[in-house]
Amino acid sequence: MSKHRKDKLTEVMPSLRHVMTRLAPYLRGHRAVLGGSVVALLAATAMKLLEPWPLKFVIDRVVPTVAGEGATVASLPPMTLLALCSVGLVAIVGFKALFQYLSTVGFALVGTRVLTAVRTDLFRHLQTLSLGFHARSRTGDLTMRLVSDVGMLKETAVTAALPLAANLLVLGGMLTVMLFLDWRLALLALSPLPLLWLVSLRLTRRIRDVSRAQRKREGELASTGAETMAGIRTIQALGLEDRASDDFGAASARDLRAGVKGKRLAAGLERSVDLLTGLGLAIVLFFGARQVMAGQITPGDLLVFFTYLKNTFRPVREYAKYTARLAKAAAAGERVVALLDEVPEVRDARGAVAAPQLDGRVTFEDVTFGYGPGAPTLNGLSVDVASGEMVAITGPSGAGKSTFASLIPRLYDPARGRVLIDGHDLRSLTLASLRANIALVPQETLIFRGTLAENIALGAGREVTPEEIEAAARLANAHGFIAAQPDGYDTVIAERGATLSAGQRQRIAIARAALRRAPVLILDEPTVGLDRTSEAAVTEAIWRLAEGRTTFLVTHDLTMAARAGRILHLDGGRIAEDGSHAALMAAGGRYAAMWAGGEDARRAVAG
Missing domain, CATH: 3.40.50.300 (P-loop containing nucleotide triphosphate hydrolases)
Incomplete structure (x- = not known):
């Protein structure tokens, strides 16, 4: 992003808007729920605007009447008007709570559905990317994008962006009402806003940059941890535990420093907002009280002004509160979108046929x-x-x-x-x-957590019968050790085949290839790392598998x-x-x- 673009006020969160625009197609199937949530949000905003008015009526109409001054609305008795205002306040607050609940649940439902669709598409897309891409990438970083970064998008859509959107709607409504009540006092009350906006703009840009860097460091930290765990056998065998711990500790310390810096900037922004909010309230208190004493506005008007002003500054304060989270979500979203936009180097050509x-x-x-x-x-x-x-x-x-x-x-x-x-x-x-x-027997067999039968059937590309699975296992010299398992073919094996020997895993791969019925067979170093007994069993199975292919x-x-x-x-x-x-x-x-x-x-x- 260019410096010129960063300096524009309208580009405070350009990356966030880009992410939301890129993911907008995922919302098309949820328009009804999304529309209902927007209507509920608007209704909650209207209730928020009405909330101080019952108290205004009490102060302007009931209190003066009890004191022997003024008159009640439509000559209603003071206690009747007080009761109506109290009931009205309860109704307004109740409806506000209901509409806020409906909008929050609706947006959360849409956000969760979109999150699931994005994660599923991202996982599918990752599997289409070429080996060249995966060779250049770090597994831990890709895993973090798939799990953590996609999850962070929910923060953007539901727990941060949604409250800010609601507050901005409230802000627009309250500004309109304040200008209608007294435009001079409204302008005085809002005089700190330009200064507040400039302060928040300067600090939020720094928070965004720190958050983007921190997200990158978190990806590096995840990669370091994943690589260490994947190579734990070698690390322990070579006594490299201290070295691995030092590397991970250094990466963790860098992430910690970035996190502390981001928190410090966010806290500074919140305190600046509090200070300028207090200044605005003091201006309203001073000039508003003088106008009440001059009879230009009522005490109830001043109360509405004061309440609205506190809520007017809230969106900016909330912006300060959520800036770090929004910035981290934007950085995470950039990483997800970049991965979704990655074009596979190897893909179907236009006009490719089966x-x-x-x-x-x-x-x-x-x-x-x-x-x-x-x-x-x-x-x-x-x-x-x-x-x-x-x-x-x-x-x-x-x-x-x-x-x-x-x-x-x-x-x-x-x-x-x-x-x-x-x-x-x-x-x-x-x-x-x-x-x-094409059937493949790789040097290192990929074993999934599941039964032995399920692992053999993987990749067959069709439904296979237990008889076919057993026939393939016999061809691969695997039936003997499978039959000796506690539950035979239904024995559940550990992730990555940790409970199987290298020779047993390789024979599972040969059985898979046998079920594939492919005319081309590729054997990539199928006997590396096997003892003589296992090598003999695997080699014999290979010659049977290769017949006719x-x-x-x-x-x-x-x-x-x-x-x-x-x-x-x-x-x-x-x-x-x-x-x-x-x-x-x-x-x-x-x-x-x-x-x-x-x-x-x-x-x-x-x-």
């Missing part, structure tokens, strides 16, 4: 891809893999093996060239239909790669060698040199 029944022939045509500036990870790579062929992808660390595999399900798009399946450019097919034709096996285990019918040895982002194990050994190239290093050396090659 994939037909595919056989699984995969072709790379002069593909170049890089994660950022500098040398590309893949450079001019071309290869044709026949349907049903099993290809092992090997090479040293950084050769582009996993990147090669990631281009097939369009987790990334090539910078140059194209990837085809059965002759179709991947970008001409919808993402959902393309990925439905076009299979890409990314591996650093050359013993495993040798069993594939074809090997692509990558180096420097290019295919350095292409052929069977026997052919590459006979060629005596880089693959043969790695093989000659012995089994231990081969297993030590980083993936």
